Amino acid sequence: MTVGSVRRRTALGLAVLTASGTLALASPGTADAASACSGRKTRTLAFSTGEVRIYRRSGYVCAVTVPKRPGARQWMSVSVRARGGRPVVDEGLFSKRAGPVTVHAGRRQVWVKGAVGRGGVSSGWIRC
Template structure:
């Protein structure tokens, strides 16, 4: 009895089903996400500044942040977002974006984090938060 052939067929079928499910999820009508849904978890803080805001989310020890401009025009402008867990290096996304910078995610565990963000000439920088 050749069990390895049966196992390979089952694995191939399982892989095909997972691939099809993933493709269907990407093609579904609701796949265009609002800015709030790029980070998983619950929103724990919003840091507002003159030209935008940094939205901060937390889930299972991970902190995720993204910078969103105040005016939602689809023109490119310089934006950045940075999250740093205490004792670690900052994770940064910066460049010329139309809708948002980030998301960036760090594993903070129970450590404090520092969050920075900017849109054009406006910016914000937190102290150590979410301790």
């Protein structure tokens, strides 16, 4: 290898690292909630003070409640229940999100609930 090719490869590597670092810093709020659950997002249930994001992957359903105004600690909850089972709940004082909660649903319907402060949402029985 010549000196010129080594410099080109080094410059290319530095450019890739800089670009990936810039993208990681560009949207920290959305990456936090998205990394909590794996799989593909199937639904978003919006309400006055936030939203519940529902994900599905190989028979499992995962849900996260995200507030409209993150930062201050506030009461949040998220619950997922597969038909015929018991609900899995995460609730308390959080600053960024409540959850993730995951339940094995298979092909069954699920009932998802979420709340931030006084606002909340309940899905009823849905198929994700």
